[in-house]
Amino acid sequence: MPPREKRATLARTTRRPYVDDATWDSADAIAAGDALPVGHLLTVLLDRYAAGVVDVPLPEEDVRAGGRSGRLAAIGDAAWTHADERREREGIQSMSVLCELLLREAVAGHVSAGLDAAPRAQQTTERREESAGAATPSLFHSAAGDLTESAMTEHATEPTGPLIPMPEKTPAALRVAVGRLDPGVLATFDQQWDEAMRQARDEYTLTPPRAFVEHWWSWVGVASYPQRLARFRECERIVSESEDRAERRAAASELASILAEAVAA
Structure with a gap:
């Protein structure tokens, strides 16, 4: 693959999907178990959804209802774009809804995201970069969360x-x-x-x-x-x-x- 094309494939953009708080925190904890940013987990899930490897059940409730926050995550551009194309064909309301549905499936253990896709050093760097740009820090890793x-x-x-x-x-x-x-x-x-x-x-x-x-x-x-x-x-x-x-x-x-x-x- 030519270097220019490879860089385009791996390009990431910081996005802010609105996702149920408990679902996001659970998915973040799963990703953290492999020293990964949740954006990496979401990129893999979106990529597999776009390729038809992963399906999501259409929700019975209104996923756009309350209890959701905009969460910053560095997500691969290609995965986002291709998943958005399939989402539109399937009539899912928005990319935020799709992200939540995919993360629900991962948290429930219905899909595997293959979290060993990136080298450990790269995973750690990605997670550090994403944490630096997040709107809210980890609960007790930072000074904000430490009880004295x-x-x-x-x-x-x-x-x-x-x-x-x-x-x-x-x-x-x-x-x-x-x-x-x-x-x-x-x-x-x-x-x-x-x-x-x-x-x-x-x-x-x-x-x-x-x-x-x-x-x-x-x-x-x-x-x-x-x-x-x-x-x-x-x-x-x-x-x-x-x-x-x-x-x-x-x-x-x-x-x-x-x-x-x-x-x-």
Whole structure:
């Protein structure tokens, strides 16, 4: 293949499909089990859908309903374009709907995305690049999500129930909850809120503040339960450090379950 053609085939564009939050987080955890960005997973799924290798069942419910956020992902241009052509022929409402349907199938284990398609070094670089451009960071990998050592010590002997009830799903209520769980991260909370509002004003979109609320809602849902938080961190450690692919994928699956339980509160 000529170099110019190869570069065109591998070209990626950062896109923002609107996908159900729990589905996206579960798919992201599966991809993380192989040190991949979720954009790589989605590119493979779209490519296989375009080639007719993967089919998706048409949804009975309205996939465009609430509970969805715009998620940034670097997705291969060729896969996106060819999948869009088939989507139009099959009458699927939008590429966002198609992305969600494909990710649902992957999360349910109905399709395999062949996540070993890229070398480990390339996978790690891609995931780092995508994380840098994402609207919301990982829950507990960054300073935004880390409970301070003093807070962890204070909560270590707490009962298995929640330390606080889940707040209302508003920035003001979430800020109070974060302050009760760990005042040390309030500065990060405020900084991210200011950035979300700046981006909303600059781009005339409500997506950044909505994504901000979803992120910190998940943060509170995990951090409110000391045992849940401890297991979440352990699973993240396994996903990040383990050399055993099966162990990483099992930990990624558990991360998805923990997040689903946290946001269902």
